[in-house]
Amino acid sequence: MIIAVDGPAASGKGTIARALSRHYNLPHLDTGLLYRAVAATVLRDKLTPEREADAIAACGFEDRLLEDPWLRSDEVGQIASVVSAHALVRAALLQRQRRFAAQPGGAVLDGRDIGTVIAPDADAKLFVKATPAIRARRRHLELQKQGSPVTYDKVLADIRARDERDAGRANAPMMMAADAAPLDTSFLSIEAAVQRAVELVDARVTA
DSSP, rough: OOOEEEEETTSSSHHHHHHHHHHHHHOOEEEEEEHHHHHHHHHTTTTTTTTTHHHHHHTTTGGGGGGGGGGGSSSHHHHHHTTTTTTTHHHHHHHHHHHHHHTTTOOEEESSIIIIOOTTSSSSSEEEEOOOHHHHHHHHHHHTTTTTTHHHHHHHHHHHHHHHHHHHOOSOOOOOTTTTTEEEOOOOOOHHHHHHHHHHHHHOOOO
């Protein structure tokens, strides 16, 4: 069984995908980490994220980089949104994601184009969303816990800018697949959101 979980930043898709992975005993891949690894390599090597050639040069990262906590920083996240807009970067990481999805037994993948590009034949697809203000509040709390001095207004502006880049890029834009089930987590607790996600997946795979 392949489960595709898509949605914008801080919508809760990662938390939900990990919970679905545990519930159905399936391996999980946060595909955003692949783009964050490219972004981290760009930053480390002092490359230019807007230049496609530089971003492509950063795609040869080793798997162990995916375990680096730095990848989840806001700094890397902003650059990841830039490098992920390059068509050749997405092509370079495409087969890596598809191999993960195609492993025996299935998998859970979360990102922004899983249900539309990576695994269009997934058994169940969710599109997790929440209002920009709520997503910014969630991300701001995370950053505060990490000791970041960034303001809520700056986080909200960044969230909106990332949404615009992700939805507006020419190659594999963030969008809800026609056969995906929407899940708005704006006013749901984590527990309630996960429960609803399980219900939606069960409904799809038993239909």
